[in-house]
Amino acid sequence: MPKISKKGVEMPASPIRKLTPYADKAKKDGKKVYHLNIGQPDIETPEIMLDAIKNIDFNVWAYTPSEGTLAYRTKLAEYYNKIGYGITPADILVTVGGSEAITIAMQTCINEGDEIIIPEPFYANYNGFACMSNVVVKPILSHIENGFALPSADAFEALITEKTKAIIICNPNNPTGYLYSKEELEALKELCLKYDLFLFSDEAYREFCYDGKEFISPMHLDGLDENVIIMDTVSKRYSACGARLGCLITKNKEVIQSALKFAQARLSPGMVEQIAGAAAVDTPDAYFESVNKEYTLRRDTLVGRLNAIEGVFCPNPGGAFYVVAKLPIDNSDKFCQWMLEHFDYNGATVMMAPATGFYSTPGSGEQEVRMAYVLNNTDLNAAMDCLEAGLKAYPGKI
Template identity: 55%
Template structure:
């Protein structure tokens, strides 16, 4: 019998999606499931984006350019300039989601067995992208006790070897909600310049910052012109996860020429989704003001309710819409499955994302989960109460 590849065997399961079969069984058992496991906003997509697709005048659904349509890239560049990120259309390649942008970035800057340093916990799919690209992740562990603050720079420098090609951050962070300060970005910029590395920043949650904090992009640093690569997406910004439109942004011409070859190999990003995404750029600031206010209230409610549960420790996010929660359990994978398979409170249960999959270090995060606060406040309060009762009953 033929066998599958070693790469395929090593490809990790998604901690976010692997429990879906158990959720489906819960639905069939007529349970209500509160989804705290996935960053699918319940905020409505801007109507101008939906209208742009429904009112299109295309007669042929044709390929677009491999780098994305010129009109859309020009408007993205204008969006960045409004956010004090000075780039042009030719510094942008439109991708099929931020996921493809990350794959293009890894493929463009790293060879097989090269290394990328990432503060962990990190977005779980970085593990999958690294496996697919043959790249080794070298983790720098940040701790919930420190609210996942950036580890000392000395910890990064200890890990740099001749195989190191980049440092990758998510800012604000998924799954922690950590927001890098301007000073931390400048420090990271100095490290990559000193060691001639790339600094890759996943900035898809740029708009979502709280408590008066502001996002500072790596490409606001002039010194990052040759070293900086931004990963971006419309998924969270406009509540358009299903559009699967992102982009890779860099002023490094060699990086962009290389990434374009990967883009040409997959032909082009989807046409209708580009139409919707281009229209979404006309969304008024009031939309974001309302959304950010809503998420900040949800965050405050979630953290307040979680802190009432004995034995629970929670990191307080400054951005995005996730937090890591440490539970008084030994194995959150088992607990998350038990919640769906064997537990309910008056016909209701919750679905969480076990956090071990957000680390690459073995044995770390086994008693943690990621919670996405993408539900309304009433639902969040109900969900946390279900979690409290579940922890009292769980014997695992």
């Protein structure tokens, strides 16, 4: 029998989706499952975006340019320049979701066997993207005790070798919700300039910053234009995960020209999605204000309920819509599966993502879970009732 590839064997499974069969079985058995495992917002997609799709009128559903339509890239430049990026449509490559932006960035900028430094815990699929691109991930550990603040510049510098080509950050962070400060980004800037590194910035959660905290992008830092690669998506900003529409942004002309060759190889991003994306740029500020207020309420509910449970610790995140919580359990993979397979409270259970999958360092995150506060407040409270009861009943509680 033919064998699958070495890469196929090594490709990691998603910690966010790997427990789905157990959730499906729980539902088949009649349990209600509260999904806190995945960042699928229940917030309504902006009406202006949906109306653009409903009003589409064309006779041929054609290819678009590999870099994306000029109309969409022009509207995107308008959006980014409103927040001070100072870019042109030529600095934008439209991608099929933020995931493709990340893989194209890796394949464009990093040679096989070269290294990228990523603060962990990090978005689990970075491991998968690195595997696809034959790139080596060098994790740098952040800690729940200080809210997952960025490690020191010295800690980063200790990991830099002749094979290091880039640093990746996600800001605000998935899975921790940590919002990086200007001082932390300035420290990364100095390292990137000193060692001639790329700085990849995943900004999928840019619109979700709380308590009046300011979002700072590497695009806002002087003297870093040739080093910065922004990777973005409409998925979270407009609650449009199914659109699969993202972009790569850089002022480095050599990078954008090389990235285009990878984009040409996959032909083009979708026409309908770009029509909707262009309309979405005109979403009123009131939409984001309302969404921000709702997520702040949900965050406060989830963090408050978690920290009220005996033995649980959860930092208060400054952005995104995730928390990582430390639980009094022996193993998060076992616990999350047990909650789906063997436990219910009033006919319901909770699906969470084991945090082990968001680390690259072996043994890390074994008592931690990631939760997405993408459910309404009533369901969040019900989920926390269920979790609290589950922790009391779990045989591996410590």
